[in-house]
Amino acid sequence: MAEIIEKLITTDEIKTDEYLVNMGPQHPSTHGVLRLLVKLEGEIVHNVEPHIGYIHSGIEKMSEALSYPQIIHLTDRMDYLSAHMNNEAVCLCIEDALQVQVPERVKYIRTIIDELQRLASHQLWWCASGMDLGALTAFFYGLRDREDILDIFEETCGARLTLNYSVPGGVMFDIHPNFQAKVKAFIKKFRKILPEYDKLLTGNIIFQNRTKGVGILSKEDAIAYGVTGPTGRASGFSCDVRKHHPYSAYPYIKFDEKVGTDGDCFMRWKLRMDEMRESLNIIEQLIDNIPEGDYALKMKGVIKLPEGEFYQRVETARGEFGVYIVSDGKKNPYRVKYRSPGFSNLFAINHIAKKWKIADLVAIMATFDLVIPDIDR
Amino acid sequence: MTNEQLIEHLSAAFPDAVVKQGKQYPEITVSKEILHAFMKNLKSDTKLAFDYLVCESGVDYPAFIQVVYHIESTSLQHFLIVKCNTENRETAVLDTVMDIWPTAEFHEREIYDLLGITFNHHTDLRRLFLDDTWGHPLRKDFKDDIHVVER
Numbered sequence: 001m002a003e004i005i006e007k008l009i010t011t012d013e014i015k016t017d018e019y020l021v022n023m024g025p026q027h028p029s030t031h032g033v034l035r036l037l038v039k040l041e042g043e044i045v046h047n048v049e050p051h052i053g054y055i056h057s058g059i060e061k062m063s064e065a066l067s068y069p070q071i072i073h074l075t076d077r078m079d080y081l082s083a084h085m086n087n088e089a090v091c092l093c094i095e096d097a098l099q100v101q102v103p104e105r106v107k108y109i110r111t112i113i114d115e116l117q118r119l120a121s122h123q124l125w126w127c128a129s130g131m132d133l134g135a136l137t138a139f140f141y142g143l144r145d146r147e148d149i150l151d152i153f154e155e156t157c158g159a160r161l162t163l164n165y166s167v168p169g170g171v172m173f174d175i176h177p178n179f180q181a182k183v184k185a186f187i188k189k190f191r192k193i194l195p196e197y198d199k200l201l202t203g204n205i206i207f208q209n210r211t212k213g214v215g216i217l218s219k220e221d222a223i224a225y226g227v228t229g230p231t232g233r234a235s236g237f238s239c240d241v242r243k244h245h246p247y248s249a250y251p252y253i254k255f256d257e258k259v260g261t262d263g264d265c266f267m268r269w270k271l272r273m274d275e276m277r278e279s280l281n282i283i284e285q286l287i288d289n290i291p292e293g294d295y296a297l298k299m300k301g302v303i304k305l306p307e308g309e310f311y312q313r314v315e316t317a318r319g320e321f322g323v324y325i326v327s328d329g330k331k332n333p334y335r336v337k338y339r340s341p342g343f344s345n346l347f348a349i350n351h352i353a354k355k356w357k358i359a360d361l362v363a364i365m366a367t368f369d370l371v372i373p374d375i376d377r
Numbered sequence: 378m379t380n381e382q383l384i385e386h387l388s389a390a391f392p393d394a395v396v397k398q399g400k401q402y403p404e405i406t407v408s409k410e411i412l413h414a415f416m417k418n419l420k421s422d423t424k425l426a427f428d429y430l431v432c433e434s435g436v437d438y439p440a441f442i443q444v445v446y447h448i449e450s451t452s453l454q455h456f457l458i459v460k461c462n463t464e465n466r467e468t469a470v471l472d473t474v475m476d477i478w479p480t481a482e483f484h485e486r487e488i489y490d491l492l493g494i495t496f497n498h499h500t501d502l503r504r505l506f507l508d509d510t511w512g513h514p515l516r517k518d519f520k521d522d523i524h525v526v527e528r
Contacts, residue, residue, distance in 0.1 A: 053506035060491075061514050096401075223429050223451055226480035237451065244454065308400055311447060311458075313431075322432050322447070335515075339432035339447070347483045376506065 016042050021358075025054050029132045029362045032372030034346075036361075043357045048350040056376040063336040068094055068303045069168060071336060076162035078340060079374035081121035082316035084113050087166040092247055093312035093323045094168045097305045105293040106170045111249035112183065112286050113153075113165060115279040119190070120149040121317035122276050129269075129366030130201050133210055138201055145193055148186050152179065168303055170296025183287050187280050194276065202273065211265035215352045215364035218263060225351065226344035229319025231368055234271045235263035241315040253285045265360075268367040304331050318342055318369055342374035378424070378455045386424060387457075391415065404458045412461045413472040419448065419457070420477050426450045427457060430474070433484035435492040437516050438462075442469045442494055463494060466516075473499040491515040 024035040033054035039047035059078060063071040068090075075086035088110055095102060127142020150160040155176045157165040165171050201207050217227065222235040232239050240257040242250045258274045260267040305327035313322045319341030326335040345368055353361045378386065384403050388396045394415070395406045407415045419427040432447040446459040463469040473496040475482040485496045486505040493513035496502060504511075512519055 056506040058514060224479045226430060226478070239451070309445075309458075311401060311432075320431065324432060324434055324445070324447070326436055335434075335436045337432070337434035339434075343483065343487075344480050347480065351479075 018046060023358075023361075029365055030372070031128065031365075031370055034370065034372050034375070036349075038358065038361065040358060043359075045353050045356055045358055045361055048353050048361065050346055050349065052346070052372070052375055054376065055373055057373070059377050060336050060338065063333055065332060067331050068305065068333065071333065072166065072168075073162070073164045075338070076164055077373060078338065078377055079316055079318060079321070079342065079371050080161055081124060081371055082117060082318060082321070082374075083161065083163045084110075084117045084165055085314050085316040086321060087164060088114065088248070089312050089314040089321050089323045091166040091168050092314065093310050093325055094303065094305065096312060097308070097310045097325070097327065098168075098303070100169060100297060100299075102170055102297060103293045103295070104291045105295055107249040108286050108290045109171055109175055109295065110166060111253075112283055112290075113156075113163070114248070115282050116149050116152065116183070117163075118317045119276055119279050120146050122272050122279075123149075125272060125317075125369045126197060126201075129369070130207075132362050132366040133207060135201060135204070135207065138197075141193075141197070141200065145190060148189070152182050152186065155179070155182070167296065167299075169299040170294065172296070174295040175290075180287055180290070183283060187284060187287075191280060194273075198273065202270065208266065210359075210363050211269060211367070213262075214265045214360045215356060215367070216262065216264045217348060217352050221348065221351060222263070225348040227319070227348045228344065229315070229317070229341050229369075230258075230271045230275055231268055231345055232319060233258060234260040234268040236261055239320060241313050241320050245313060247312075247314060249286060253282055255282050255285075265363050265367040272369070302331050304329060305333070313339075316341060318371065318374065319345060338377055340374045340377060342370050342372075343377075346370060346375055378453060380455075383425075383455055383457065390418070390422075399458060402456045402458050404460065406460045406462070409461055409463065409471055413474065416446075416459070416474045416477050419459075426452050428452070428478075430478035430480050430484070431456075433474075433481055433488065435488040435494055435515065437466070437492060439517075440465065442466055442492055442516075444471060444488065444494065446474070469494040470497060471495075472497045475499060 018039055018041050021038045021040055023038050024030040025033040035051040037049040059074045072087050072090045075090055076083040079086055123142045123146040127139040130138030154160050156179055157163055217235045219236040222232045222237040228239045238259050243257045255278055258271050260271045307329040310325045313320055321341055322339030324337040325333050328334040353364055380403050384396050387405055397404055419425050427448040427450045429449045429451050431449050434445050436443045441462040443460055443462050449456045485499055488494050489502055490504040490506055492515045
């Protein structure tokens, strides 16, 4: 049967014309306002051209008119699922430029919040991409468990999504007295829930057929297109900034960098599931050992960076996030550039979606874990 | 390679270029004439093997516009910053590096959109975020009475 269909498609008998379809900007599987101009022949994708800029908010331009503590909370609004990592990147960059050493306590708190944020982000990715592939139940499970992390955030820093918790020299408030107990309770609970996640989707034969062998990104292409994060690591590109350029409390702990081999949708899926387990391990190593001390350094009222250029990279839930600050010695930055992981990741989609069906394009986008404000900035 | 070895190797290979140790990473400034050949060499030289373009950004200075490339080698784990200046702000033209690192195609489209630098030999140089009614917002002399409030 397959041979007959193959023959029919390749001969001109049932060949259709190529046509263009707009996927988005309001398509549910684009997770935001992304428009893909898809060139199709029948159901087969021939070309995918991303059109972005629908929520370009000019954060880099705005930053030029703001002071350093003010630009931090604009970074929340880029990749809102990795809000704290973005805050931390700017803070680390400023601290590095000013040559200040933050207290050990701050490093531990930041790393724990980082990993909680990564878990929350991966939970939302897990449930939303389940929904993209037609498994709606996953959505409710994921959001239910994410609520626990957001409650912990709310108790400690008042916000649930746009944390704005890191400030230059430390964190805004000390952790809540319940913080450690609640995090430990969450880890215990979530370790029991993770096998359920696997049972629901990873082992599901329909799900496996939709993802295994689909949308393969080779290691060479991942490097050439700058695809980082779990998406790049699933292709075998060892690019974990936490491992290669450790910051905050990452040098003190033992953890594995998960690297995959296949580079298909299923590998990207599995890698993020493994990363959730690894995040739990990281938090467990830190949560009981938070050193006593100040939660922030006393910084000057007006922060002025010395003249020069500073680059800081951190690992967000989506990949490598970079901050490039050019300072001319005034209280505003001369130029700020954010290297957002989603931007580089997005443009690899065209390369790997060719010759796949349009339903596979949805699977590819789901496992790429795109957040559009991160791309548009 | 360590930073010192990297600087030594680059100064020997490119006597015209200015190599110095920056605050964090080695920095090299090349002229726009040799930019493409220099970048190609960075990738193909097995001792350097810079295969990963991390970030490409444009900075508007009073006399010229500068493009800054943050490049890393995934196999040898070293990091380099390459800078290249345009001749002046009016005729801002540089060669593309998209044939060396495909990711540069979109970084360069962003720079073209926001800073107005034209890249020679770029196959698809169109605006990325904004429509044609806009100027180039990241230039320092950009004026927009509606969206930008001057204090």
